[in-house]
Amino acid sequence: MARLIVRGGRVIDPAAGFDAPADVWIEDGKIVGVGADLDAAGAGEFDARGCIVAPGFIDMHVHLREPGFEHAETIETGARAAAAGGFTSICPMPNTAPVNDNATVTRYIVEQAERMARVNVFPIGAITKGSQGEELASIGSMRNAGAVAISDDGRPVMNARLMRRAMETAASLGLPVIDHCEDLHLSAGGDMHEGIESVRLGLRGIPSASEDVMVARDILLAELTGARFHVAHISARRSVEMVKFAKSRGLAVTCEATPHHFALTDAGMIPYDSNFKMKPPLRTAGDTEALVEGLASGTVDAIATDHAPHAGSEKMQEFEQCPFGILGLETAVGLALETLVHSGRIGLARMVELFTSGPARVLGLDRGTLRPGSAADVTIFDTERRWTYDVNRSFSKSRNSPFHGHRFRGGPVASIVNGQIAWALD
Numbered sequence: 001m002a003r004l005i006v007r008g009g010r011v012i013d014p015a016a017g018f019d020a021p022a023d024v025w026i027e028d029g030k031i032v033g034v035g036a037d038l039d040a041a042g043a044g045e046f047d048a049r050g051c052i053v054a055p056g057f058i059d060m061h062v063h064l065r066e067p068g069f070e071h072a073e074t075i076e077t078g079a080r081a082a083a084a085g086g087f088t089s090i091c092p093m094p095n096t097a098p099v100n101d102n103a104t105v106t107r108y109i110v111e112q113a114e115r116m117a118r119v120n121v122f123p124i125g126a127i128t129k130g131s132q133g134e135e136l137a138s139i140g141s142m143r144n145a146g147a148v149a150i151s152d153d154g155r156p157v158m159n160a161r162l163m164r165r166a167m168e169t170a171a172s173l174g175l176p177v178i179d180h181c182e183d184l185h186l187s188a189g190g191d192m193h194e195g196i197e198s199v200r201l202g203l204r205g206i207p208s209a210s211e212d213v214m215v216a217r218d219i220l221l222a223e224l225t226g227a228r229f230h231v232a233h234i235s236a237r238r239s240v241e242m243v244k245f246a247k248s249r250g251l252a253v254t255c256e257a258t259p260h261h262f263a264l265t266d267a268g269m270i271p272y273d274s275n276f277k278m279k280p281p282l283r284t285a286g287d288t289e290a291l292v293e294g295l296a297s298g299t300v301d302a303i304a305t306d307h308a309p310h311a312g313s314e315k316m317q318e319f320e321q322c323p324f325g326i327l328g329l330e331t332a333v334g335l336a337l338e339t340l341v342h343s344g345r346i347g348l349a350r351m352v353e354l355f356t357s358g359p360a361r362v363l364g365l366d367r368g369t370l371r372p373g374s375a376a377d378v379t380i381f382d383t384e385r386r387w388t389y390d391v392n393r394s395f396s397k398s399r400n401s402p403f404h405g406h407r408f409r410g411g412p413v414a415s416i417v418n419g420q421i422a423w424a425l426d
């Protein structure tokens, strides 16, 4: 296998406490060393001058739509979009058809990813059979087939007794439980955040309480069972406060925030544009403020995209009819730089942490650092590069993004996966 030196960048590896100009030496898919003026005879070189060189970014929440919805995305196209977005590892949620609720589907995803994906794919298995919320899925066998967590994402587990059993099972297997926290009775019929804006637009609302009550319930169940509990796409101020409280009590509770939830608000959405429809919905400026505070302080552990491709025909319907979810992989780094770093709210090292060792820790993945011996996953990005996002040139099969035409300052330059360049800016 080839040797590669990533030359002349500013290397930021929060897990190792490293932030300095350095070269990264890669051999046989592993990091050999990080240091000044490395000289490895016969090695290829990647010129990273002027760039940040970081451990490979991990997106712990994506939807790849395969098997079952390949018209919207496949493992191959989703992985291409990931690489172009600076991600070297992605974790697909189980809401495929069939649902990833048993080892056969898990193995299919793992094998298809080995054949087709340019990035690492770590699947997330379902909590319940068919994600129907009635009977536990085959959690142990999915873990043995490669699942790194369980979740019924897209849906919550409404039955608290079943969630308790899921947490007990997951705890005994060492897996985290990721919940899409939404009380379906409270959110029923809603299309956007319930508040002044939903009244103004005449759309049915989804109250923050629909998220908050489930976060509260799950924190209590995590305390009862000792399970590792992770809140997917946290969006509401009270939920962030409760995660902070749970952490202060020493519970193994973590959460992730998406770029659209910290960058956009309900007041800023283009009315009735389906590219602004997602679950949880865009909330208020007070909520985004709480997310940014949480990202800065450590209450929020990871930035995850919830990349949710939908074919054009599905998203072209009226606002009330169209499905929830937007693309996220190719705009995440640009949005994080713009909203968090260039605004002065968090430092670059903290941003890198939220994309690397943060999610790695939540999932117990042996990734997210450039320490010698680690898998050679490297993300190279430029904090100043000016570029415009053209969704029609996306590597994704779908086009549902509210950021089409957005002008970014800073973005990914290259993604190296297991020592191979998976994508580089041309």
Ligand SMILES: [Zn+2]
Pocket: 153, 154, 155, 180, 232, 233, 279, 280
């Ligand atoms: Zn979800």
